[in-house]
Structure formats: C-alpha cells, structure tokens
Amino acid sequence: MAESDAFSGDDRTLYDPTSEDEDGRPSAEVAPADHDILESEDERERLLMEQDGRPGLFSKKGVKIGKRERERKTAASAGARKQRKGGHDEEESSALMYEMEEGIGASSASVSRHSSESDEQRLIATTAKRKAHRTRLWRRIAIYSSIVVLFVVLLAAAYRASTSTRSQPVQNMISNGTSLFAPTTILISLDGFRADFLYRGITPTLNEFIAGGISPKYMLPSFPSVTFPNHYTMATGLYPEAHGIVGNSFYDPALEKDFYYTDAGRSLQSFWWGGEPIWASAARQKVPAAVHMWPGSEAHIGDIQPAYVDRFNGSEVLPLKVNRILELIDLPGPVDAFANADQPRPQLIAAYVPNVDGDGHKYGPNSTEIRQTIIDADTMLAGILHGLEERNLTQIVNVVVVSDHGMATTDVSRLVQLEDLVDPNEISHIDGWPLYGLRLKKPENLERVHKQLINKTKDNPNFDVYLRDEDMPERYHFSKNERIAPLWIVPKTGWAIVDKTEFDIEQGKKNGDVYHPRGLHGYDYEHPLMRAIFVARGPSFPHKPNSRVEPFQNIELYNIICDSIGVDPAPNNGTLRLPLKPIGLHTDPDNLPDETPVDPVxxxxxxxxxxxxxxxxxxxxxxxxxxxxxxxxxxxVVTATTPTSSAAPPAxxxxxxxxxxxxxxxxxxxxxxxxxxxxxxxxxxxxxxxxx
Structure with missing residues (x-):
C-alpha cells in the first residue's frame, strides 16, 4: 500500500505538508481522551481572559475572538477526536493541535509570549488613544455647551434688562424715524406764573403753545397757595391735608419736629411726605422717570427712587435746564441697539423752574424786572419745543406746562402787626406765612385767644380768623390733619401779618420803608390773583388746536400725567381722566374775555x-x-380787560x-x-x- 494510502482523509489533512495552513474538518464527537486537551484549552482561555485578577488580553472589555478563531478551535477539536485511532500519532496530533489552537504553529514559546506582549501593548496604546480621543471629544462638548449656555444666559439677561425698562409693548411705541418712543411726557412747572401773565404780550411761545394745544382759562391751586404744598399736590393728586405737607413751614405734634422747606435737615426726611408722587408711581410700575429739582423729589419717598433725581440748584440758568431735558430725551430707548438698563430713557421728565416766583417776591408781579423773567421763561420753553421739533418728536412727546399759584403785590399799607392781635409770649409755634397758624403754649387758652382775635379784627375786613376743628371753610380741605395748627389768621389777598422783629409797621411808615417781599401768595386759592396755568399738547391730547376745557383744581394733574404715560394712579382726590373733554375753543364767542385782575400796587x-x-x-x-x-x-389800580376772546389777545x-x-x-x-x-x-x- 502506498504511503498516501496509509492515512485516512483526516490524517492526511493533519500530516500533509501541503495542507498545514488549512483548517481541519470538524467532527460531531469528542472522545474521552480529548477531555484533557479541552480542559487545558479552557484553562488557557481563562488565563488569557483574566490576568492577576484584572481583565485579560481577550476579555470582553479587551478584544473579542472572531469567527475565524472559533473555526480554528473547532477544527483543532475535531483533529483531537481523530486521535482515538491511537498511539504515537495521537500524541503528535495532540501536540500539533495544541500549537494550532494557540495560533502558534511551528513558532517557539518565547516567540508566542513576545507576540502576546506586543498585542497587549498595542491594545493598551489603542485604548489610551481611544481614551484621549474620548477626553478631547468631551472637552469639546463641554466647551460648546458652555458657549451655548453662556449665550442663553446673556440673551436672557439682555431680555430682562430690556423688559425692566420697557413699560409698553413695542406695538404701542411710536417711531420718530430713528428710535421707538414709549408714551413720554415732559412736565414743566413755572413757579409763581400767574394766569394773566399770558395777557401781557410778552409770551409768544406760550401763547402759540395754547393755540396748538388744550387748556382751561386757568387752573386753581390748593389751599394754602404756597409752593411746597401745591407742588406735592400736583405730584400726588392729594389735598395738603391728605399728603401732610400743609405749608412751607409747620410743626408736627406727634413727631415733635418742625418742617421748614429751605432746610434739608428739616424737610428731606421721607416721614414728612405722605401719598405716592408720580415719580414713585412710575418707578413702581417699571416706567423710568427723571425729576429735575421738583420739591420733595430728594426725600426718598416710599423708599422708591426714580431713575434720575437732579438736586435743587436755585442759581441754575434756564438754558441749562433746556439742555438737561433734551439730554434725557436723547438717551437710547428700551429697544434701541445701545439701550442701557442703568441709564434708561425716561418716559416722565418733571422739571421745576423757580425764576418767576423768585423775582415776583423780590420785585413784585407788576415790576419791570418780572417782565424780563417772564420773557426768559417763555424763551426756555421755546428752546425745549424747538429741540423736540429737531428730533421729530413734536407729535410723539407730550408737553404739559403748569404753575403752582399766582402772585399779589404787597405794600406797607396792607400790613398788620402780630403784637397788636395776640401776645407772642402765649404762642409756642407759628405755622405758615403770610397766613398765620398759631399753637399756644397752653392749649386750654385756645377759646379765649380765639375770641380775642375775633374782637380785634372785627373792624378790619381784611383778615379772617378760623378754628381748624370748627369753622375752617370746607372748600379749603384744610382741617383733617394734626399738622394743621388749631387757630388761624388768614389775611385777604395782598395783606400780610408781620411781627416787630421782622418789620415794625409804625416805624416803617414814618421812614417810608419799602416792605419786602414785594410780592406774596398763599391766600384763598380761588382769588383771581392766585390763579395758575395748565397747557398741554401731544399724542395723549388728541384735540382740536386751541381747545378749551373748564377750569379745574390742581389735584387733577396727577391722574392726567399718569394716564399720559400709561401708569395706573394711586388713590387720590382727583377725578379727571384722559381724554380731556373740551367745551369749545378759546376763540369761541361764548368764551370769557382775557381779564387782568386788580392787583394793588x-x-x-x-x-x-x-x-x-x-x-x-x-x-x-x-x-x-x-x-x-x-x-x-x-x-x-389798573384793570385791563381785552375785548377779544382769543387765547393770545392781539397786541x-x-x-x-x-x-x-x-x-x-x-x-x-x-x-x-x-x-x-x-x-x-x-x-x-x-x-x-x-x-x-
């Protein structure tokens, strides 16, 4: 028999040199003699899978054995089963099978170990690269995520910043061609500007403003007709008895403190100021406001601060006031590219102008000097209106011009000595001026001193005497506050009460002295010489030019300004709301003629x-x-009555x-x-x- 015939097909596969690299054919059975080989294979596989208690080279966390490797193992197992035919050939087949199972072939054991170490090193290097790649990937993800989060945070902050100053939806804003404007009002108070100053032919801007807007013939102040009570009434819509500023000077028995309007140490504490002023109402409702020297604005009322507060400066020239107002209007709006939440454009600008009042006191309301002061105030208004026109804001920004009271001429012949009426030693506090509120050192003497004053003034019709809790006129709304003194001497318009330390009347008449101040106010708020002004123009006043409304009291101003800027007013004494209801035009035949009231000189x-x-x-x-x-x-005394019914009489x-x-x-x-x-x-x- 030929040598090739001495082997079976399986044996030939195992020993044929030409077939060494081919896989053996699998068998369906495993002989008992092959169990040792299989167990040895299992042991090596286990060792490869676990090394020193750690995952091995071919563990599940390492490398997986592929299909081809499994086929080689199957072929080796089949070859082992063929060895049941015995002898030396079986041992050689087992040895060869073992080497083939490990993928070693004819290589030595050292080569096998070297190969395994190389594979492990390559695997470690690969794993490290993968870890580095994953680290870089996560780092990029973290960076990109941080950028996205930062962008979202900045976007949210920008939105909050814009909404913090935006009181009106964008659709309610009006464009002037370069910026969107929320409802905006400029309120200007000309202190001491009497209503009939408009009839002197020296206020062309104000007269033109009236012809283009809406106004009553006059606005009534509140009692007493002095600066601080009336400016705070205009700001709150409350009578002085309600907001607590009952005079330019007064005593609070509960606080045991004196209020004095020109002394910051005795006037700028928030406990003096009741009610909610317009700038606090606006700030509470996220509407930016700017207050330029308005009485009370520096007192931190209600712990609410407007966006801007300009401290009082009595020497500031009027052109600087114009510049300040236009500077505020020029700030970026809430939706502009350069909007700044810390410097928002105000929707309310309330500006106080003291010049007419100051010169009215100093020189008198009929003096040559006051004429120039009135002209200067009119010129200031012209500068503001011209600035708005240049910015295309005439039909976008509301402008409201008011005053707080009028002015009457004083004279030494219209004075009464306090010492002739009451013993100053009985008085503990004197409130107000030129009217006098008296607090007695001994309250039980109140009735006696009251009767004494009645008797001493019965022959002088120029003074009235009132008890706060008994016969104070109800229309004054000047009794329901303990800050109001219990006993009052109220002079008629143009008269004044003075004590000898201030002015000795008898000696003054002998010497021909001039009494100062030469102009006064504070009298009955309904007297013609105490009349104030109100004129408005803008989108919140959509009326015919030169429209006329019924005269009203200044408690109504607060509601009007709130409505003009979209702010809900706090409770107040006013009832008038926008839109105003005209009763005609100033040029109508039924309009009352412009009248200059009698003012004693x-x-x-x-x-x-x-x-x-x-x-x-x-x-x-x-x-x-x-x-x-x-x-x-x-x-x-001159009384000038113009026959024309126009707002600005022909000169x-x-x-x-x-x-x-x-x-x-x-x-x-x-x-x-x-x-x-x-x-x-x-x-x-x-x-x-x-x-x-």
Whole structure:
C-alpha cells in the first residue's frame, strides 16, 4: 500500500505538508481522551481572559475572538477526536493541535509570549488613544455647551434688562424715524406764573403753545397757595391735608419736629411726605422717570427712587435746564441697539423752574424786572419745543406746562402787626406765612385767644380768623390733619401779618420803608390773583388746536400725567381722566374775555398819592396814546380787560406797544429813583423771602 494510502482523509489533512495552513474538518464527537486537551484549552482561555485578577488580553472589555478563531478551535477539536485511532500519532496530533489552537504553529514559546506582549501593548496604546480621543471629544462638548449656555444666559439677561425698562409693548411705541418712543411726557412747572401773565404780550411761545394745544382759562391751586404744598399736590393728586405737607413751614405734634422747606435737615426726611408722587408711581410700575429739582423729589419717598433725581440748584440758568431735558430725551430707548438698563430713557421728565416766583417776591408781579423773567421763561420753553421739533418728536412727546399759584403785590399799607392781635409770649409755634397758624403754649387758652382775635379784627375786613376743628371753610380741605395748627389768621389777598422783629409797621411808615417781599401768595386759592396755568399738547391730547376745557383744581394733574404715560394712579382726590373733554375753543364767542385782575400796587412815602399806574396813564395821555383797554380806579389800580376772546389777545401796533412799554418802565424807574433819593439815609429793614 502506498504511503498516501496509509492515512485516512483526516490524517492526511493533519500530516500533509501541503495542507498545514488549512483548517481541519470538524467532527460531531469528542472522545474521552480529548477531555484533557479541552480542559487545558479552557484553562488557557481563562488565563488569557483574566490576568492577576484584572481583565485579560481577550476579555470582553479587551478584544473579542472572531469567527475565524472559533473555526480554528473547532477544527483543532475535531483533529483531537481523530486521535482515538491511537498511539504515537495521537500524541503528535495532540501536540500539533495544541500549537494550532494557540495560533502558534511551528513558532517557539518565547516567540508566542513576545507576540502576546506586543498585542497587549498595542491594545493598551489603542485604548489610551481611544481614551484621549474620548477626553478631547468631551472637552469639546463641554466647551460648546458652555458657549451655548453662556449665550442663553446673556440673551436672557439682555431680555430682562430690556423688559425692566420697557413699560409698553413695542406695538404701542411710536417711531420718530430713528428710535421707538414709549408714551413720554415732559412736565414743566413755572413757579409763581400767574394766569394773566399770558395777557401781557410778552409770551409768544406760550401763547402759540395754547393755540396748538388744550387748556382751561386757568387752573386753581390748593389751599394754602404756597409752593411746597401745591407742588406735592400736583405730584400726588392729594389735598395738603391728605399728603401732610400743609405749608412751607409747620410743626408736627406727634413727631415733635418742625418742617421748614429751605432746610434739608428739616424737610428731606421721607416721614414728612405722605401719598405716592408720580415719580414713585412710575418707578413702581417699571416706567423710568427723571425729576429735575421738583420739591420733595430728594426725600426718598416710599423708599422708591426714580431713575434720575437732579438736586435743587436755585442759581441754575434756564438754558441749562433746556439742555438737561433734551439730554434725557436723547438717551437710547428700551429697544434701541445701545439701550442701557442703568441709564434708561425716561418716559416722565418733571422739571421745576423757580425764576418767576423768585423775582415776583423780590420785585413784585407788576415790576419791570418780572417782565424780563417772564420773557426768559417763555424763551426756555421755546428752546425745549424747538429741540423736540429737531428730533421729530413734536407729535410723539407730550408737553404739559403748569404753575403752582399766582402772585399779589404787597405794600406797607396792607400790613398788620402780630403784637397788636395776640401776645407772642402765649404762642409756642407759628405755622405758615403770610397766613398765620398759631399753637399756644397752653392749649386750654385756645377759646379765649380765639375770641380775642375775633374782637380785634372785627373792624378790619381784611383778615379772617378760623378754628381748624370748627369753622375752617370746607372748600379749603384744610382741617383733617394734626399738622394743621388749631387757630388761624388768614389775611385777604395782598395783606400780610408781620411781627416787630421782622418789620415794625409804625416805624416803617414814618421812614417810608419799602416792605419786602414785594410780592406774596398763599391766600384763598380761588382769588383771581392766585390763579395758575395748565397747557398741554401731544399724542395723549388728541384735540382740536386751541381747545378749551373748564377750569379745574390742581389735584387733577396727577391722574392726567399718569394716564399720559400709561401708569395706573394711586388713590387720590382727583377725578379727571384722559381724554380731556373740551367745551369749545378759546376763540369761541361764548368764551370769557382775557381779564387782568386788580392787583394793588405799593403806595408809600411822599408819592403815596401817585402810583405807578397813574404815572403811566399821565405819560400815555401826554403822548396822545391813551390805552382804551385801561381804566383808572379811585385807588390808582389798573384793570385791563381785552375785548377779544382769543387765547393770545392781539397786541397793539409795534410802535404803540414799544412806546407804551417804554413810558411805563420809565415811570416805574422815576418812582423808584425818587423814593430812593428821599429815603437814602434810611436803611431798608425789610427781608426777602424767595420760593414761598
């Protein structure tokens, strides 16, 4: 038999040199003799899978044995089963099978170990690369996620910042071509600007403003008609008895403290100020507000601060006020590219202008000096309106011009000495001025002192005496607050009460002294000389030009301003709301004529019988230019009534007006010069009170 025939097909497969690299054919059976080989294989496999208690080279966390390797194992097992035919050949087959099972073939054991170590090192390197790759991947994911989160945070912050200053939806804003404007109002108070100052032919801007807007013939102040109570009434819509600022000066028995308006240490504490002013209402409702020197704005009322508060500066020139208002209007709006939550554009700008009041006190409401002050105030308004026009904001921003009270001329002949009415030693506190509120050292003497005052003023109709809790006129709304003194002496308009430390009336008359201040207010709020103004124009006032409304009291202003900027008002005494309801035009035939109320002028010294008005009339007669609009009264007081019903009465011709004014001013100067010459050796013992 040939050598090739000595082997079976399986044996030939195992020993044929040409078949060494081929897989053996699997068998369906495993002989008992092969169990040792299989167990040995299992042991090696286990060792490969676990090394020193750690996952081995071919563990599940390492490398998986592929299909081809499993086939080789199956072939080796089949070869082992063929060895049942025995002998030496079986042992050789087992040895060869073992080597083939391990993938070693004819290589030595050292080569096998080296190969395994190389594979393990490659695996470790691969694993490290994969870990590094995963680390870089997670780092990138973290960086990108951080960027996304940061962007979302910035976007949310920007949105909150914009919504913190945005009180109105974008659809309610109006564009001027470069920016969107939420409802915005500029409120300007001209302290001491009497209503009939508009009829003097020196306020072209205000008269034009009236012709283009809506206004009553006048606005009534509240009682007492002085600066601080009325400015805070306009800001809150509350009567002075309700908000607690019952005068420019007063005593609080509960606090045992004095309030004095020009002393920051006695006026800028929040406990003095009740109610909610307009700037606090706006700030509470996320509407930015700016307050320029308005009385009370520096007091941190209700612990709510407006976006901007300009401290009072009585020496600030009017052009700077114009610049400040326009500077605030020029700030970026809430949806502009450069919007700044810390510097928002205000929707309310409330500005206080003290000049007319100051010069009215100092020189008098009929003086030459006050004319220039009125002109300056009118020019300031022109600057604001012109600035709005340049910015295309005339129909976008509301402008409201008001005043707090009027002014009356004083004179030494209209004074009463306090010491002639009551013993100052019985008084513990005096509130108010020119009206006097008295607090007695002994409250049980109140009834006696009240009767005493009644008796001493019964022959002088120029003074009224009231008990706060008994006969104070109800229309004054001046009784329901303990800060109101229990006993009051209220002079008629143009009269004043003075104590001897301030002005000795008898001595002053002998010396021909001039009493200062030369203009006063604080009287009955319904008197024509106390009338104030209200004029409005803008998108919140969609009325016919030159519209006229019924006169109203200044408690209504708060609601009007709140409505104009979209703010819900706090509870207040006002009832008027926007839109205003016109009753016609200022040019209608049924409109009352423009009337200048009688204002007594000073009469003292050697010229007591020759007043400024009589001098002016004589000059006019001498010039052949008798003014048909003037009529002389017995006491030399001029009442001017214009026949036209327009808001701005037609002025005389330029030549006549100029000459008339020149003569009137010269007459005033002559009177002043003569008075000064006659009394040049007598010092002026009067005192000035500005801002009352």
């Amino acid at each position: 000073e009469s003292h010294g050697p010229l007591a019988t020759m007043t400024m008005s009589s001098l002016s009339s004589l000059a006019a007669v001498a010039s052949g230019l008798e003014d048909p609009l003037s009529s002389l009264q017995d006491d030399g 005389p011709s330029a030549t006549k007006q100029s000459l008339w004014e020149w003569l009137a001013h010269k007459a005033d100067q002559v009177e002043e010069w003569v008075d000064g010459f006659v009394h040049k050796h007598v010092p002026d013992e009067g005192s000035e009170e500005d801002g009352e």
